[in-house]
Amino acid sequence: MKMTYREAIRQAMHEALAADPRVFLMGEDVGKYGGTYACSKGFLEEFGPERIRDTPLSELGFVGAGIGAALGGLRPIVEVMTVNFSLLALDQIVNTAAALRHMSGGQFSVPLVLRMATGAGRQLAAQHSHSLENWYAHIPGIKVLAPATIADARGMLGPALADPDPVVIFEHAQLYNLECELPGDWQCDIASAALRRAGTDISLITYGGSLPKALAAADQLAAESINVEVIDLRVLRPLDTATIAASLRKTHKAVVVDEGWKSGSLAAEVMARILEDCFFDLDAPVARVCSEEVPIPYAKHMEEAALPQVPKIVAAVKQVLGK
Amino acid sequence: MTVPYAKDFAQKLLFDMLRIRRMEEKCAELYGEQKIRGFLHLYIGEEACAVGALHALAAEDNIVATYREHGHALVRGVSMNAIMAEMFGKSAGCSSGRGGSMHLFDAATRFFGGNAIVGGGLPLAAGFALADKLQGKQRVTACFFGEGAMAEGAFHESMNLAALWQLPVLFCCENNLYAMGTALARSEAQTDLCAKAGSYGVPTLKADGMDIVAVHEAMKLAARHVRDGLGPFFLELQTYRFRAHSMFDPELYRDKAEVEEWKTRGPLHTFSARLKAEGKLTEEEFLALDAQANAEVQASVDFAEAAPWEPVEDLLKDVHTP
Structure with missing residues (x-):
């Protein structure tokens, strides 16, 4: 339905x-x-x-x-x-x-x-x-x-x-x-993160309103033969660090996408956990796409520029992959 | 005015005031010995408020109090042992040592704290009353706070909700004239607290908070109003704290003469004098009650001293429900 x-x-x-x-x-x-x-x-x-x-x-x-x-x-x-x-x-x-x-x-x-x-x-x-x-x-x-x-x-x-x-x-x-x-199996827990798209080259870790953007970026990158895994945090506290770590052990690279401002962001916490738990699995520095550090402006082009967007995510992924 | 109570009940009121007084005098001493740490806000001088008010409530009622709540907890029925152990930070305390002086809680007596955010208890009390109303329970939620809380937005929001939804909540303001060191007239444009509360269409009453009879009678009337489903009620108890705001307060903001003047109206000696004059108390009986209170205090200190410390391995316990 x-x-x-x-x-x-x-x-x-x-x-x-x-x-x-x-x-x-x-x-x-x-x-x-x-x-x-x-x-x-x-x-x-x-x-x-x-x-x-x-x-x-x-x-x-x-x-x-x-x-x-x-x-x-x-x-x-x-x-x-x-x-x-x-x-x-x-x-x-x-x-x-x-x-x-x-x-x-x-x-x-x-x-x-x-x-x-x-x-x-x-x-x-x-x-x-x-x-x-x-x-x-x-x-x-x-x-x-x-x-x-x-x-x-x-x-x-x-x-x-x-x-x-x-x-x-x-x-x-x-x-x-x-x-x-609405899938038949919509019943869910409130403890775990979810794999929204399986991939092998890099993990895109995100939540909330940024998930559709991350999935769109993954589609676009697939056209360039970049195989992106998308993790939806779903539960922001307590964080499901195990799911993040499992993904990183497979892809060895990550970009975190978060609509919060970069300083003190949830993305920062996710990156810190990756460093704590997955440092030796990493093949490249972890990157993030956050909102620019400005109160969200009214004008449409300015608001769009302030937020994480598909092109920014695509660019961040390519940068981490050295492409 | 004659004390309108039989000897037993009159002596019970006096005894509860004595228990609070002796317990808190001991707390001040223990603070000096660093057995009790953190903030310690003494209720000394205000005992008639808690004792008179709480004896007008029923066991099924809800109590929401502030960080100056040792007296309320004790009169409500929380054991002195559990209160003292809490102040020592022991797991035998009424909040397992996680709350301290400002956060006494007790599910068994429906004592819901122990709130150290000024005004923080008022919305909570409105919520309790809403739950009771929706569940058809004839219960009073009594919410104690100081006059300082009446400058908070939480006061206005809660009064409005309670009046709008006709919630069974009894707002009991213990007006001791000072919000920490700021006198009422230096912080409020409207110093008539009943006028302020009354602007929400809530019935109000002022009572002499130094006179336990006045407090008890006013509280009975207020509680009946609320229990009868007639909506919220605002009661102002005019009182005075004899001691400093907390143990760190040098009291630069008030005259010693003012404190001494209020002490002449102290609830303990005035009430015991009345009872004696009316033949409801002898000096021997007074001394016996006082000795009993002191013995309870000493036993609670011994209990708290002997209670074990919670193992540090339990640190993360009770953040979430298991």
């Missing part, structure tokens, strides 16, 4: 709401408006205002309330419109949700799922376009997911809700309209 990424997210939430009365959805414009990205269209009519809860513009307040509700026995899905706005709730996420289990000596788990859009590409400029997944991936106590395929959009929410600890799900805004066949 063909479906969009948006519809896959919607179906996953619908299934969870229908299956478990403890599950409810809360966030800005999730109800009457149907969700900023229309992921909860029709839910208000079907599940009612108690479980499809429109909130005021109070990210700190309603994310904190989500934590409290999770502690109180419910399974909240809290939607924050974008990662940029989630900064207003960062205190509750980092100082409470992530820390509570540890600082209470293991007495309290926080089964909270936080969903938020991330990423650039729609000319929304410097306050709606950033990729801050790595900030969250830095924090012990939370899991960080980045579904980049229809199957993961459909499959990741279930295990995230079943997880007793806080899970943050990043949905790249450029992916919502992505449409393709």
